[in-house]
Amino acid sequence: MTERGAEHDGTGRVDLSFTVDEAQRTVRVPPGVTVFDAASWNGIAIDSTCGGHGTCHKCKVRVEGSTPITRHDVKTFTREQLDAGWRLACLVNATRDLAVDVPPLTTRPKAATVGVGRQVILRPAIQKRYVELDEATLADQRTDLARLLEAIDDLEPVPDLHVLRRLPTVLRRADFKVTAVVVDEALVDVEPGDTTRTAYGIAFDLGTTTVVATLLDVSTGTPVAVASMLNRQQPFGGDVITRISATMLDPDALGRLRTAACETLAVLAEQVCTEGGVDPAHVYEVALAGNATMTALALGIDPEPLGVAPFVMSTAQPPDLLAADLGLALHPRARVTLFPALGAYVGGDIVAGMLATGMDRDKRTRLFIDVGTNCEIVVSDGDRILSTAAPAGPAFEGGAIRCGMRAADGAVEVVKLGEGVELGVIGDVEPKGLCGSGLVDAVAELVKVGLLDASGRYVADDVAKEIAPSLADRLTYLGQERVFVLHRPTPDAEPEDCVVLSQRDVRELQFAKAAISTGWTLLLEELGLEHRDVQQVLLAGSFGSYLSAASAVRIGLVPKLPVLRIVAAGNVAGEGAKMALLSVRERAGARALLEEVTYVELSDRADFNDLFVDQLSFGG
Ligand code: FES
Known part of the structure; x- marks a missing residue:
């Protein structure tokens, strides 16, 4: 194990070299991140039952070189171990390049594979804790809240009025055996009995065209149900610019767009809960990734500055809010976490994608x-x-293309040119038009066989006959424009009744x-x-x-x-x-x-x- 580097090199990152089971892996993280977090972000498992809160004293690692010793380290390790570099990983801040030995696990942290093959160590913001409290007596007149908070003091939650209203009744009806529900730092509920197995969240991808919802069991990382539907904002236009324009032309449009977005989310939330057999009241958190315009519209924020130069967002990091603010009928205190945006046109959806x-x-x-x-x-x-x-x-969504269509049944999605034309059609039905992938394939194949030259022009008929005789007769005219016929519904169909790729389509x-x-x-x-x-x-x-x-x-x-x-x-x-x-x-x-x-x-x-x-x- 060698210590590498002094202070970080100004690139904005430090390198941590982890040795796990004799295998070495170096990860790069922003300076100041804890060793535990750096490992967790990169799917390297370190023992923990507190999730990096400094309370379980299980995240033992050996760090090369001198590292500050905290009072928790003193409680956990002997003098010899401290001298040898043993520390609690969640209390070591990586301010310089470090080499870290990670011992084998004694408790297996739960992890889930998410994203593009990434392992995520489970540490959801939703924490449920079952506690059996001492009943109040004349000798122990602690308040109900103090009694509960002392039992979950490692979470240090902040209660709200909703919980206080329920607390006296729930405690007594449940014989002081209750489950505290904490989301981030907020104590959002106290439930009778042990409900620790029912903790759910909904991940939304709020797309301009399609919205996807995934109901997740956050205690296991397992997706329970997935549903998608077209964004109900579609009647206002297919892309963000037309929707921004709608708000500029009609003062009521912002409200209607907001309602449409919220309705879409609400329908999907209900659908995934029904499909998953999950009580919506057990969904305590929602994560929402959308582009800057979709996010602004869902929140009812005027999107006009996003649509005109200099393209300014109202905020890069929208504040967390309640799901009820979006009209979602989930747990009444369910939170919504929103992704930050890097710019008016590189929004939270891309930040989520980068993650x-x-x-x-x-x-x-x-x-x-x-x-x-x-x-x-x-x-x-x-x-x-x-x-x-x-x-x-x-163009990629089939817009501004003569036979363009969305990727739905009847859309040509694959094109292969050889002696003839081979088409892959969504739904295996009669071709009706061309979606984005079919368009790219068609142009690429026509370039490959030489019927389109490097400038994107269809070649002259005599050249076509010479280089691709079996395809040349598909190159024809529709009005004044040259087109290539991809599909003829009948042998003698006119070009206007065929699926064609026009010269203008190629230009698009x-x-x-x-x-x-x-x-x-x-x-x-x-x-x-x-x-x-x-x-x-x-x-x-x-x-x-x-x-x-x-x-x-x-x-x-x-x-x-x-x-x-x-x-x-x-x-x-x-x-x-x-x-x-x-x-x-x-x-x-x-x-x-x-x-x-x-x-x-x-x-x-x-x-x-x-x-x-x-x-x-x-x-x-
Ligand atoms: S992870 Fe529990 S103390 Fe560090």
Whole structure:
């Protein structure tokens, strides 16, 4: 075990080298984080039953070099052990690089796998504690509250009026055998008997299009039920800009948008509780990840400043609130925790996604892309993290595309060109249109066979006949415009009755992909990196999950890398919300990202336009 480094090197991180079962693992964390938290964030298990509160005295580790000795260390270790570097991990602040020996576990902390293969050590904000209290006597006239608080003094909770109103009755009816329910520092309830096995939270991914709710048993980390539905704000417009515009045009729209968001959340909350057979009164906390506009609208905050330059948020970290404030019929004191936002267009959903993918903890150079109407991009070189947003437009969601449609039954999602055209269609039904992944595939395949040139133009008929004779007759005209016929419902159907890809569609996709690739190219440049330095690309969101990595590489949506380095990360915003429910440390990690990530505004960069024009090409 060697001590490495003195004070941290100014990069804003310190390296902790853990040795567990003779295996060594180095993790990088912000200075000041406790050794216990650093381990917990990185899925390294250290004995604990108090979850890092300094009360169980179980988190014993050996730290190389001189480290302050606390009074708890003195109580726990012998003089020889202290001299040898033994300390309680939750009381050691990592202000410099450290080497830490972690002994084998004697109590097994409960952990859950969440996010992109991440292990989260369970330390939810919801804590339930069953206590059997001494009944009051003339000789012991402590107040009901004092009696309860003394029994759970390690949690140091603050009671509220709701609890005080219930306390005398519940205590006496339950023979002073009760369960205290604490969320963060608040004593939110006292329940008769032992209810420690019923502790639930709901993680919401509040998307502009779709909202997903996951009901979690926070004591085990197990998802109990999942439900999703379209955001009821849809009638106000498909994207954030149209919804912001709605509030600017109609003074009543903000209230109606707020109601629509809250109704969506409430319907889903009810649905997951019903499906999971869980009493909503046992849901004590909600974590909500949404972009800055969705969050503002759900809270009833005027979103106009988000939609016009200089694009300013009302706050980066919305305060915690009660679920009842969002109209959710859960436990009456259930809390809502919201993710911070890095900018008007890199919101809490992306912060949640960064948490789920461990963007702040992985030493590799990684590129995170959440493709959508607004595309969020994050690049980390293992040290610095930069983020930006690129306005990609609606092409990936099927908008502004002649035969475009959302990813629903009948949407072409896979296109392969060979001797003929092979289509993958959602629901295995007659093709009706083209969704985002189908659009990317179609263009990539047409570039591959040569029917689209590097500038994105369909080649002339004679060239088409020469290079792809079996496909050339699919290249035709719809009015004045050239189109490629992907699907003919009948052999003699006219182009207007077919699923086609028009020249204008190709242009739309070119603009969208150029906006995105300009974004990540500029961020890489800021870090002094080349495309080939990227070790992993994470494609987030539902679109990212269905996108063909090979097609994304071919059209230049992502850097030209081996496809194995391109990973579909799934619904990372929802995963991040789950992590926040399961671990207060992960939640603190998300909040720390506000300090750690630099937001780069692209629109005022002088070189943006030149690079954008370069990126339009499918060549190179
Ligand atoms: S984790 Fe319990 S004392 Fe450190």
